[in-house]
Amino acid sequence: MSPTRTPIQALEAKLNARWKNITGARELSAQIRSTLRQDIAGLDSDDSSVVISGSLARDEFTSGSDIDWTLLIDGQADPNIIDILPHIQEAVSRAAAKPPGREGTFGTMAFSHDLIHQIGGEDDTNRNTTRRILLLLESSAVGRPDAYERVIKSVLRRYINEDDGFRRGSGKYHVPRFLQNDFARYWRTMAVDFAYKRRSRFGRGAAIRNFKLRMSRKLIYVSGLLTCFSCELQINANPRLFPCPAPGGSPECVACLRDFLRLTPLEILATTLLAFPHLDATALSLFTSYDQFLGMLADQGTRDHLENLLPDPDPSDTTWCEARRITHEFRNSLLELFFDEKSRLYDLTKMYGVF
Amino acid sequence: MRTVGFSTGALAFGDFRRALNMLRPYDTRAVELSALRQPELGPLTAASNDLDLSQFSYVAVHAPSNVDIDAERQVVRYLLELAAKGWPIVVHPDAIRDYALWRAFGDLLCVENMDKRKPIGRTVEELTSVFEKLPDASLCLDLGHARQVDATMTEAYLIAKVYESKIRQVHVSEVNTCSKHDRLSFSSIRAFQLVSELIPESVPLIIESVIEGWEIPDELRRVEEALPTAIGVI
Numbered sequence: 001m002s003p004t005r006t007p008i009q010a011l012e013a014k015l016n017a018r019w020k021n022i023t024g025a026r027e028l029s030a031q032i033r034s035t036l037r038q039d040i041a042g043l044d045s046d047d048s049s050v051v052i053s054g055s056l057a058r059d060e061f062t063s064g065s066d067i068d069w070t071l072l073i074d075g076q077a078d079p080n081i082i083d084i085l086p087h088i089q090e091a092v093s094r095a096a097a098k099p100p101g102r103e104g105t106f107g108t109m110a111f112s113h114d115l116i117h118q119i120g121g122e123d124d125t126n127r128n129t130t131r132r133i134l135l136l137l138e139s140s141a142v143g144r145p146d147a148y149e150r151v152i153k154s155v156l157r158r159y160i161n162e163d164d165g166f167r168r169g170s171g172k173y174h175v176p177r178f179l180q181n182d183f184a185r186y187w188r189t190m191a192v193d194f195a196y197k198r199r200s201r202f203g204r205g206a207a208i209r210n211f212k213l214r215m216s217r218k219l220i221y222v223s224g225l226l227t228c229f230s231c232e233l234q235i236n237a238n239p240r241l242f243p244c245p246a247p248g249g250s251p252e253c254v255a256c257l258r259d260f261l262r263l264t265p266l267e268i269l270a271t272t273l274l275a276f277p278h279l280d281a282t283a284l285s286l287f288t289s290y291d292q293f294l295g296m297l298a299d300q301g302t303r304d305h306l307e308n309l310l311p312d313p314d315p316s317d318t319t320w321c322e323a324r325r326i327t328h329e330f331r332n333s334l335l336e337l338f339f340d341e342k343s344r345l346y347d348l349t350k351m352y353g354v355f
Numbered sequence: 356m357r358t359v360g361f362s363t364g365a366l367a368f369g370d371f372r373r374a375l376n377m378l379r380p381y382d383t384r385a386v387e388l389s390a391l392r393q394p395e396l397g398p399l400t401a402a403s404n405d406l407d408l409s410q411f412s413y414v415a416v417h418a419p420s421n422v423d424i425d426a427e428r429q430v431v432r433y434l435l436e437l438a439a440k441g442w443p444i445v446v447h448p449d450a451i452r453d454y455a456l457w458r459a460f461g462d463l464l465c466v467e468n469m470d471k472r473k474p475i476g477r478t479v480e481e482l483t484s485v486f487e488k489l490p491d492a493s494l495c496l497d498l499g500h501a502r503q504v505d506a507t508m509t510e511a512y513l514i515a516k517v518y519e520s521k522i523r524q525v526h527v528s529e530v531n532t533c534s535k536h537d538r539l540s541f542s543s544i545r546a547f548q549l550v551s552e553l554i555p556e557s558v559p560l561i562i563e564s565v566i567e568g569w570e571i572p573d574e575l576r577r578v579e580e581a582l583p584t585a586i587g588v589i
Contacts, residue, residue, distance in 0.1 A: 046471045047532070076532045146471055150505060157507035251512035251549075258509075 007263065007270035008287070014274070015284050021295040022060075022266065022287070029061040032095050036067075036142045039091035043084050047075025049141040049148035050088055053106070056096075057140040059264045060216065062298035066098035068105075070131065074112035074147040085109070105130050112151045119158060119182065126189065133186040136261055137220050137227075152261070156254045167250060173232045173348060174244075176253070180352055183224030190217050203311025207320065211306060214327035215293045222334060223265035226272045227257065229348045235275055236260045266290065276343045282336045289329040296323060357584060358413050358559040359575065364389025365528070365536060365563045366571075371399060375406065377568040381575070385413040385559040387445065387524075388437075393419040393426060400433040403440070413559040415465065415524060418446040431456045438463045443523055445495045448476040454488040465523050467495040468514060470503050470534045477504045479513045486521070493523035496554070498547050498581075499530035499563065508549045515553040525554055527578050528563035536563045538570070539577040547581035556584050 005013070008026075012019055033056065044050050054068040055061045069092055071084060089107065105127050115132045118124045132155060141148035159179035165171045166178070194213050198206040230236050234244060236256055244256065263271060266287075273283040296302045296319075305319050313320040338349045360383040363374030371388050378386065386408065390396040396419055408414055416437045422430050434444050443465045451457050457464055466485055469476035476485055477500070486492060494514075501511035515522065528536040529543040539547075560582060564574050 146504075153505055153507045153509055157509065251507070251509045254507060254509045255513060 007267045007274060011270040011274055011283060015280060017284060019287055019291040021291045021298055025061055025294050026059040029056055029059045032056060032061055033142055036091055036095050040088055040143050043087055044144040046144060046146040048073045049145055050143050051139050051141055051148055053134040053139045057138045060294055062294065064297065064300060064303045065096060067092045067096040070106055070110045072110050072147055072151060074151050115151055116154045116158060129186055129189065133182065137224050138265060153254055153258055156257050160250050160253050173351060175228050175232050175348065175352055180228040183221060187221035205307055206311050207309035207313055208306040211323045215330055219265045223268040226268050227260055230260055232348060233344065235272055278342055279337060279340060282333050285329060285333040289326050292326045357556055358385045359383060359578060360385030361562045362387040362389050362417065364391050364417060365565050369395040381571055384411055385561060386411045387415045387417050387561045389417045391417055391420050393422060396430060396433050400436050403437055415443040415445055418444055420447045420450055422450045424452060427452055427456060435459060448485045449473050458489060461491045462493050464489060464492040465495040466492045467497050468500050470500040470530055472534050478510055479517050482514060494518045494521040495524050495526055496522050497526035499526065499528040499536060502543060502546050503530040508546050511550050515550050522558050524559045524561055526563050527560050536565050538564045538566055538574060539581055544577060544581040551582040
């Protein structure tokens with residue numbers, strides 16, 4: 001166990017709360033990542049990183065979770081590199097019985113050039129957008145991080161250097177709008193894709209996907225928004241080396257954002273809430289509901305029940321009702337947070353979250 | 356006006372005399388005598404009093420990049436002889452085993468930031484842990500290495516900003532994906548321009564691009580373009 005308290009642990013102690021499911025998921029995630037690290041040792045290199053995303057990267061892994069992984073390549077082309085994939089899959093299968101999602105976004109290779117150069121436009125496919133945004137918001141390198149770190153910094157540099165308003169400080173607020181727009185676009189994409197999957201899979205698994213959309217997927221967007229707002233609100237209390245030079249300091253901004261994004265989405269949320277003590281009640285409600293969400297996913301019977309629910313669940317189904325109650329509490333608390341005037345989140349939400 | 360010159364190793368590998376002859380026609384005022392391979396150090400030390408270095412206002416020595424564990428004391432002895440002339444000694448941090456031996460150089464020891472293959476010395480944090488063990492040492496900022504580690508030049512920028520007062524010299528070249536030093540490309544020129552204003556004009560630039568003699572003027576022009584204050588070198 002790390003002796004340093006995470007922002008979640010700090011918030012938990014401050015609120016005198018006990019989020020056992022969040023703690024349990026974090027500990028299981030660390031254990032699985034450690035096992036994976038040992039199992040894939042030697043498969044990666046300074047030009048290729050094994051990158052995980054999803055619940056394992058978010059520290060929210062439960063016994064029923066799958067492992068989304070990608071071999072991220074940033075280096076000389078090597079025709080033999082494909083031979084590594086089965087070995088990674090083997091290691092992943094030992095750690096999690098459930099295979100990665102069926103969209104084919106994970107469990108394969110991804111190349112740095114697409115992620116860095118194809119932001120927007122025809123060639124920025126749904127898959128490419130997903131990989132890029134998840135790389136920023138919920139990913140972690142298991143093993144050698146060299147390629148992974150290079151790609152993340154290059155992607156961030158594009159968002160920062162090509163955002164004239166942010167660099168020149170011409171707007172009222174110091175918020176990276178290009179980056180924020182892409183986070184917002186991805187959130188809407190996830191929401192639209194939910195409807196697509198419900199239709200294409202004839203409703204199978206729609207209930208649990210809806211549950212996740214309203215909780216963990218929404219949390220990803222929340223952490224993206226808060227990351228962008230953190231520049232204006234100076235939430236990052238520990239910038240890597242320098243105080244925020246806003247505007248104009250592009251290398252500092254890339255370094256600062258990179259470090260902020262090392263936090264998991266829940267840690268970003270906790271870091272923000274720790275900065276605004278008047279929102280303690282909101283914090284308690286947000287984290288308690290999220291803890292309950294993870295508790296339901298960690299319980300195999302409940303998870304199986306949610307996975308097998310019909311497209312239009314019976315309104316009297318107690319498990320479904322409890323899931324919906326949790327999502328409503330989470331949503332309402334988020335609305336309280338983002339429309340809070342004292343923290344100035346209201347101003348930023350109005351300016352960036354609407355148009 | 357910057358002082359610009361070449362590494363003898365880039366021009367002629369271990370044949371420093373040939374490299375010095377290649378540089379005679381050009382008004383380069385800096386040189387780095389390369390003993391990148393351990394066996395090259397003895398001959399370089401022996402020859403150091405006889406070399407005609409009159410055209411250079413700045414002379415440095417590149418220590419071997421790989422030092423046998425039982426040869427470290429002898430290597431340091433040779434290098435101390437060269438440092439006694441006031442020549443900075445450029446060293447790769449991963450070549451150092453016994454830090455106490457290397458502290459004897461004081462600020463003439465010039466620690467170089469590393470390429471992506473090396474386990475230490477690549478980032479600000481990794482350099483900080485080296486400078487904690489060698490508090491008086493100075494820095495050789497290798498722009499090619501820094502760009503290879505981080506193409507956005509964020510790391511180079513941070514290194515230059517944090518260790519501005521330690522920068523004694525700068526290595527300039529492109530470092531390709533195979534970690535070989537190459538001629539500056541359009542992309543590396545653009546990348547180096549991003550940090551050029553952080554490099555004090557008084558800091559000498561040592562070109563490490565592996566080139567033929569006839570390519571010297573063109574490479575000097577590229578360096579001038581990459582680090583725009585580098586004027587009047589030819």
